Amino acid sequence: MEKRPVVFYTFRMTTSTIQKLLTEYFPAFKAKHALPLYQIKAAEKLQACRTSQLGGHMQVCPKGHLNGIWYNSCKHRSCPQCRGIQAERWLQRTRNSLIRCPHHHIIFTVPHELNFLWLNNRKLIADVLFHAVQNTLNTLSKDKKHLGATPGYILALHTWGRNLTLHPHIHCLISHGGLNETTKAWQEPKRKSLFPAEPMRRLYRAKFIADLKNKLDEEKINLPESLNKQQLLNLLNKLGRQTWVVHCCSRYDHGEGVSKYLARYIRGGPFNNSQVLNIKNGCIVFRYLDHRSHKTTKMSLPVDDFLQRLILHIPEPRKVLVRHYGLYHSKSRAKLNVARANFKQKSVSEIETIDWKTYLEKLDYMPTCRECGVSLLMHLENEKAEIFEISL
Numbered sequence: 001m002e003k004r005p006v007v008f009y010t011f012r013m014t015t016s017t018i019q020k021l022l023t024e025y026f027p028a029f030k031a032k033h034a035l036p037l038y039q040i041k042a043a044e045k046l047q048a049c050r051t052s053q054l055g056g057h058m059q060v061c062p063k064g065h066l067n068g069i070w071y072n073s074c075k076h077r078s079c080p081q082c083r084g085i086q087a088e089r090w091l092q093r094t095r096n097s098l099i100r101c102p103h104h105h106i107i108f109t110v111p112h113e114l115n116f117l118w119l120n121n122r123k124l125i126a127d128v129l130f131h132a133v134q135n136t137l138n139t140l141s142k143d144k145k146h147l148g149a150t151p152g153y154i155l156a157l158h159t160w161g162r163n164l165t166l167h168p169h170i171h172c173l174i175s176h177g178g179l180n181e182t183t184k185a186w187q188e189p190k191r192k193s194l195f196p197a198e199p200m201r202r203l204y205r206a207k208f209i210a211d212l213k214n215k216l217d218e219e220k221i222n223l224p225e226s227l228n229k230q231q232l233l234n235l236l237n238k239l240g241r242q243t244w245v246v247h248c249c250s251r252y253d254h255g256e257g258v259s260k261y262l263a264r265y266i267r268g269g270p271f272n273n274s275q276v277l278n279i280k281n282g283c284i285v286f287r288y289l290d291h292r293s294h295k296t297t298k299m300s301l302p303v304d305d306f307l308q309r310l311i312l313h314i315p316e317p318r319k320v321l322v323r324h325y326g327l328y329h330s331k332s333r334a335k336l337n338v339a340r341a342n343f344k345q346k347s348v349s350e351i352e353t354i355d356w357k358t359y360l361e362k363l364d365y366m367p368t369c370r371e372c373g374v375s376l377l378m379h380l381e382n383e384k385a386e387i388f389e390i391s392l
Helices: 018-032 037-048 083-097 112-120 122-142 197-217 229-239 256-266 303-312 330-341 356-362
Strands: 056-060 066-071 103-109 152-160 166-175 246-248 276-280 283-289 296-302 322-326 378-381
Touching: 018 037, 018 276, 018 303, 037 303, 083 256, 083 356, 103 122, 103 256, 112 122, 112 166, 112 229, 122 152, 122 166, 122 197, 122 322, 152 256, 152 303, 152 330, 166 256, 197 229, 197 246, 283 303, 296 303
Parallel strands: none
Antiparallel strands: 056 066, 056 378, 103 166, 103 246, 152 166, 152 322, 276 283, 283 296
């Protein structure tokens, strides 16, 4: 192959992004605040994403024409620049196992009065939330008054509201019906809504509070200095008499709609670069969809306040945010295949993970060589990982 001079492309960032904000403001923010190491490392990865710090890769056509050298992505799950193909791969795996039946989308929330516990006990409260939702759904599923069978369901933890305030909640995708353990037939629920809303709210509330009280008795909860054990018990008793928000969406004819919604948040974190309108004079202006008015709303925050909200939602390392239960659990593959047979579906098989070229084809983006004009560009790692300059 004829040797050609290697051309390194320099890009100038012209729009306001999370990466630009972190690059300009995070060093001063880090100096003022005591941050966990994992949050600092995550912020540094987002700053380095697609810059010379991570090396690069080449794009060449099969005839050897060099069409560009591009910087590598950080691949951090909170990076808004790395969400595309990773979310698509998760969606691909999820679609591969979904039962071809109606599904429900249920949202279980935590009262905002308990947000202070989350800040000091993130891992523990997340586990309590997952277990409370799981136990609620298992109890109702086994009850013959409601279903009397094993459904398949997926739980995804989100910690943010749309304006990035702290709002821990779980999105649940659950099948409308389940596998009868005795007859191996598909069992339809007694109601179109799957489970009655009010009993589900009460059961979830009771299980969450009971589990939290057990953790308190075991002295596993870190309390702020301003609160003692009895005061927390009083608060839990008070919340036990209030209505908790469990939102039941309308039934979906299939599960793909909800899985697409969840896939947007599996990678990339709670914020999209397209939401940033301006970063100027120490403030950031961004937009979000208000869930109450269903209208796009603008908000302006000092950069420090925005960064405080943003890093709050960076997940701890190795923390699983999506969990599968019932027929969708990895150890229930045989039962899942029996359930799928009721809908004339094939057994779940291993699938080939979507690669970057297939992903680009799916987006109708087919780059061609600038020299020969016809060849689809190949993707080759730059083995020398040469470092080259970038203008931000």
